[in-house]
Amino acid sequence: MSVIFTKANNLKGEIDIPGDKSISHRSVMLGALAKGTTEVEHFLDAADCNSTIKCFNAMGIEVEKKDEDKIIIHGKGLHGLKESEQALNVGNSGTTIRLLSGILSAQDFNSRISGDDSICRRPMGRIIKPLTMMGADIKSKENNDCSPLFINGKKLNGIDYISPIASAQVKSAILFAGMYAEGETSVTEPYISRNHSEKMISYFGGNIRQDGTKCIITPYPHLEGQKVIVPGDISSAAYFMVAGLITEGSEILVKNVGINPTRDGLIEVIKEMGGDIELLNMKDEMEPCADILCKSSNLKGITIGGSIIPRLIDEIPIIAVMACFAEGQTIIKDAQELKVKESNRIDVIVENLQRMGADITPTDDGMIINGGKPLKGAVLGSRHDHRVAMSFAIAGLAAEGKTEIIGSECVNISYPAFYRDLESLMQK
Numbered sequence: 358m359s360v361i362f363t364k365a366n367n368l369k370g371e372i373d374i375p376g377d378k379s380i381s382h383r384s385v386m387l388g389a390l391a392k393g394t395t396e397v398e399h400f401l402d403a404a405d406c407n408s409t410i411k412c413f414n415a416m417g418i419e420v421e422k423k424d425e426d427k428i429i430i431h432g433k434g435l436h437g438l439k440e441s442e443q444a445l446n447v448g449n450s451g452t453t454i455r456l457l458s459g460i461l462s463a464q465d466f467n468s469r470i471s472g473d474d475s476i477c478r479r480p481m482g483r484i485i486k487p488l489t490m491m492g493a494d495i496k497s498k499e500n501n502d503c504s505p506l507f508i509n510g511k512k513l514n515g516i517d518y519i520s521p522i523a524s525a526q527v528k529s530a531i532l533f534a535g536m537y538a539e540g541e542t543s544v545t546e547p548y549i550s551r552n553h554s555e556k557m558i559s560y561f562g563g564n565i566r567q568d569g570t571k572c573i574i575t576p577y578p579h580l581e582g583q584k585v586i587v588p589g590d591i592s593s594a595a596y597f598m599v600a601g602l603i604t605e606g607s608e609i610l611v612k613n614v615g616i617n618p619t620r621d622g623l624i625e626v627i628k629e630m631g632g633d634i635e636l637l638n639m640k641d642e643m644e645p646c647a648d649i650l651c652k653s654s655n656l657k658g659i660t661i662g663g664s665i666i667p668r669l670i671d672e673i674p675i676i677a678v679m680a681c682f683a684e685g686q687t688i689i690k691d692a693q694e695l696k697v698k699e700s701n702r703i704d705v706i707v708e709n710l711q712r713m714g715a716d717i718t719p720t721d722d723g724m725i726i727n728g729g730k731p732l733k734g735a736v737l738g739s740r741h742d743h744r745v746a747m748s749f750a751i752a753g754l755a756a757e758g759k760t761e762i763i764g765s766e767c768v769n770i771s772y773p774a775f776y777r778d779l780e781s782l783m784q785k
């Protein structure tokens with residue numbers, strides 16, 4: 358499938374952003390491992406989170422869909438999962454395969470776990486190594502540190518792991534395994550990555566604490582089912598925030614967006630670039646959230662690197678688009694992780710923006726963009742990467758002429774209603 362965009366100014370209106378993907382995945386996982394029921398409101402009903410539900414269904418967990426975005430998980434406790442007859446299929450979801458591997462390593466049964474072509478190219482050595490240090494028996498099929506993974510459940514021991522990368526998926530896999538281990542387990546990261554697992558383990562009654570960039574979990578006999586209200590996903594809100602900033606005469610209000618400080622790097626970047634952004638109706642329930650208002654702005658280039666990178670890693674494709682509309686140079690550095698996302702995002706961002714006429718150069722850990730020249734429409738590939746398709750839809754609205762995005766259906770991974778919501782902002 359492909360979609361076509363032409364220049365659109367005066368984008369106006371409000372968007373209700375779908376539920377946060379990271380929190381939705383974790384609500385199913387922790388709900389399954391808790392005693393009693395967990396009711397989740399504003400759950401993200403999209404392909405990735407539905408893959409997590411299917412994996413738990415295959416291990417005997419009942420998940421009732423009450424509504425499009427309301428689910429009830431019938432938890433069976435920490436030791437209530439059963440062996441799946443088939444290989445568990447995570448589809449395109451890196452969060453599912455990595456976090457689930459932590460849980461499966463500690464079960465008293467064996468598992469096989471795999472996913473689509475993109476998942477089978479993504480590095481799993483980063484979880485195999487620490488889980489093996491904990492006593493797990495986890496192997497990749499070709500011994501190449503890629504899925505399919507074969508996991509023979511074992512008794513685990515706690516470790517103190519110094520992670521070479523700031524990755525919430527790696528940290529969470531270890532913490533989930535740590536819930537079952539003998540003794541304490543800690544993970545120290547170079548910079549703090551998103552902390553939803555820590556917040557939710559604690560919310561479900563687990564025993565977890567933070568000391569600087571080190572997170573420590575002590576096994577606890579059980580988790581208790583909870584009511585979870587998922588905030589809107591800032592990674593999905595990002596497309597509309599940037600659309601409001603880079604198209605002329607626009608004013609977009611994105612409602613109920615999660616602004617956890619480990620996820621809010623984009624807000625900081627927009628402010629530093631001179632963007633007109635306001636946070637309204639701030640509230641703090643399980644996670645802090647706010648409505649975010651963005652208006653057309655004159656932006657300036659900045660340097661983005663260091664500890665902010667894990668706080669905006671999924672937003673870099675749309676930040677690169679935004680940088681093309683900023684006066685001066687934007688440097689994105691310390692972001693090597695982009696190469697091992699759903700696609701090699703350094704490659705695809707540079708290729709697509711060059712096709713649109715941008716002045717952009719790839720570097721080993723990011724890219725350099727000389728902004729301020731108008732973009733022109735082009736035919737672009739999504740590489741089946743949802744964040745690439747959505748970012749270039751916004752680029753297409755801000756560029757001169759016609760932009761076609763091939764493989765546009767991949768937005769179903771995290772935001773099935775994306776094109777419909779975008780259209781709702783266009784003046785009829």
Ligand code: S3P
Binds near residue numbers: 526
């Ligand atoms: C996620 C963590 C991040 C992020 C991904 C979701 C999570 O990945 O890019 O989209 O839910 O834990 P890494 O842990 O690989 O940085």
